[in-house]
Amino acid sequence: MIDATLHPDRLFPADPATRAIARSLFAKVEHMPIVSPHGHTDPTWWGDNPSFSNAADLFVIPDHYVVRMLVSQGVPFEDLGVGAATDPRAVWRRFAAHYHLFAATPSRLWLDHAFQTVFGLTQRLSETTADMFYDAIGAALATEACKPRALYDRFGIEAIATTDSALDDLAHHRAVRDSDWSGRVVPTYRPDACVDPEFDGFTDNLARLGEITGCDTTTWAGYLDAHRARRACFIELGATATDHGHPTAATLDLPQDEAAALFARVSRNAGAPGDAEAFRAQMLTEMARMSVDDGLVMQLHAGSSRNHSDMVHARYGRDRGFDIPARTDFTGGLRPLLNAVGMDSRLTLILFTLDESTYARELAPLAGAYPCLRLGPPWWFHDSYEGMLRFRERVTETAGFANTAGFNDDTRALCSIPARHDVARRVDCAFLAQQVVTHRLSEEEAHALIPDLTTGLAKKAYNL
Template sequence: MRPPKNLHPQNLHPLRLHPDRLFPAEPSQRALARRLYDEVKDLPIISPHGHTDPQWFADNAPFSDPAALLIQPDHYVFRMLYSQGVRLEDLGIPALDGSTVENDPRKVWRRFAEHYHLFRGTPSRMWLDWVFAEVFGLEVRLEAATADLYYDRIDMLLRDPAFRPRALFERFKIEVIATTEGPLDDLRHHKAIRDSGWAGRVVTAYRPDAVTDPEGVGFVDNLRAFAEIADEDVGDWRGYLRAHEKRRDAFREMGATSSDHGHLRATTADLSIVDCEALYAQVRTGKTSAAEADLFRAQVLTEMARMSIDDGLVMQLHPGVYRSHNPSLLARFGANMGADIPLPGEFVHGLRPLLDRFGNDPRLTLILFTLDETTYARELAPLAGHYPALKIGPAWWFNDSPEGMRRFREQVTETAGFYNTVGFNDDTRAFLSIPARHDVARRMDCVWLAQLVAEHRLPEDEAHEVARALAYDLAKSAYKL
């Protein structure tokens, strides 16, 4: 990599990824962590839940430019910049009204580089530095002075066939990746992937929120579209459930092994058929109270658990997020603009109706996630440490960090053990960060296991078995991949 003419090599800050990053400072534990990590670092990646675009793998077209690849899809990146006064318009994020935003990707990249110092100490900095060094071979640090050097290098490589989506998928040793689509998606890109003959395994996951949340935007219109795509009359409760069953079957045909549910709370219900019919008749009108909407979502979760027992889809629950907390940003740019904020969680009472019916049935796998870390030791670990149907998802979203991963293992392991957890999933739209995220998770799990070995709480030979399970086996098994 040759620096621009106006930059002198002695004035550039080197970009180096230390081989012992995240490992303990204490020498004997660091050596243990190294030994464990050396055995799992090159295992294939199981990515069982995420939000990459299946069209990337269907079309296998070159990524357009560095900004479109690394900045504009990544809410971890632009939420930090927005918090420091950088307008989303200046990052090229399109506005809903079609008004003018920055359309020069080089200018967007320069603005990002000028503010890269804001990410010091964050997981995003670790992930991005890994991408810069390992994927694009950059050897100097990103800052204002090196913005054009970075842009030119990345832009040049994106034109190389080795940097197209399928080639990167194979280079990253991804064994399988799950995207997430809604019930109104026709799954055309998954069909194209399947029909292409490419060996890469890209599956979908069923995310029915658009037709299960009466408070969601366009819910009534979505029900009409749901009826059409499922070819089912959804005018009554039974027809509505049949439409879900048909769509789940269509998703399973495209490789789905899981469903995903992004509810506000982990509330479930077990109403009579008569009460379900009456509640559904009300929500179909679009005039629903907050209590009725919450009860409907709660009943739908229990129905989805029943369907999972019937069709085998693993069920994921991601509750406890106040979506689009910033109304002016939502009105101008839409959802998923970095304004989602965690809420306190509650599972013991909320899940009781569902667990009373299905919690003892080993045919159901319900994976629970939380952003409220106070629930790990108090609720999730005791619940998953008892009910055969329950598993605990990894540290998620805001907690997908070295510290969050450490807190997760500390609070969950003593009650639920390792085998009531499901390994790691990256849950990201940022495709190139996937191997970086898995590497961080593998390192941090090895750090935790090294501590157990050093404290004589776990024999080293067993720690090696657990390290492999956490890096690969548990996710593959839990998600039926």
């Protein structure tokens, strides 16, 4: 069996002098609380505080990073517990037998970190150790110490945001609010189901939005009022942000009569080619105006061709690892929105992309000019050591640090949260150490900056 104990200097620079500075910076922030302002943990965990059932349900089945890698190597979804009832121990054994596939990936960093720091397992997961891991994790999950709220406290989480549909009843957030637990869990308004005419069941979703709010969602004015009403409900339960998963960064600012006519077409499934994209674009500007009024921070996750495989989407549903990066035009796409409200100090719009080619060419110059813009950290495929370094290298010299939004883990996998923040802190310490040894920053400046990169910028950007 292979010893997989985490090295204390992992991800730090190899040069001894630079590594010493990185160590010093990391010592300052290693144990700072975790602020997780954007993620996809299940609100049921926080509202009901259930026990996790087994290792496969915790680490494999809900994690699209894990599932997509195994599927890419020919493992059927059904063998991973997706789309079929499968013995969880068999799922785990299949995962363990293929664990070598994750070498040099961020998933391997996160998983090894969780195995060691949460469950005390320091050997390498493999076909040989699969049952030992499964049994040890299962025994731990049966204890109160591994329930979601206990893990929240154990991980040192200060605040965490879930991502919730505009149609969600938010019952679990109310349960948290009404409990005697002190954890801060807030919802995030994700209106895609009622904003994207290509979303499954769009017209039914509009009707449901009207039922929930009592607004007439057959009219443009009533539809906008329904969004305002739902946003107010989210704010009542602590929400500080919205999130928009659009395929592009396109925005429009149509005259209201033209916007109303566009809504009338898409709401009747009578849209012409291009109407769906036009409506999404118009709604980003409408949501920005609403944010000016109610203070919710906007997040735009653009540049993802979501559910790329029609077969996988039809057979296994959304979010199965088939979101693929696509070219994104931020400079032209955002111009209508920015001309409408981009200079308004009441708006904060955090931009995320999977198109790294836009970092230095578009995103950093935009954020370095418009007061409403902040740059979100690398996500999905770029939420990695190299991805984070590329982001810092290409963005910082134009936008600085203050025009970025810190780090968020953007995860469904609860036990990966401290691992992801550990990686981000180490990368930022390594980046600042390099700035110091090349005499672009003093060591005192680096020590002053690192707490902001760790939590301060995220708190500020998300009003937390």
